[in-house]
Amino acid sequence: MTDIVHTDGVLGGKPRLKGHRISVLQIADMVLDAGHSPEYVADQLGISLSDVHTALAYYYDNPDEMDEIRDRNEQLENRLREQAITPDHVEQ
Numbered sequence: 001m002t003d004i005v006h007t008d009g010v011l012g013g014k015p016r017l018k019g020h021r022i023s024v025l026q027i028a029d030m031v032l033d034a035g036h037s038p039e040y041v042a043d044q045l046g047i048s049l050s051d052v053h054t055a056l057a058y059y060y061d062n063p064d065e066m067d068e069i070r071d072r073n074e075q076l077e078n079r080l081r082e083q084a085i086t087p088d089h090v091e092q
Contacts, residue, residue: 002017002018002019002020002047002048002050002051002054003017003018003054004016004017004018004024004054004055004058005017005018011023014069015058015062015065017047017051017054017055020045020047020051022045022047022055024055024058024059024066025059025066025069025070025073027041027045027051027052027055027056027059028055028056028059028066030044030045031052031056038052038053038056
């Protein structure tokens, strides 16, 4: 069974499957938000079904951490959106 690890410099230190650059949140989003089956996610990411369930268990066991990561991701997306050059800013 794969462990969940946090490594500075890998996926921003977010929890991920040991030996992979696949985050817990990525797996949870694929299953919970996108509605894919755990079997499909395992197949698409090239991991075991056990790995998917390990990630989901971690996700459910750590709701505060998952909420914090989602908030940081949203803040980053908003900052990038604000800094992006849009057609309104392009001189003609």
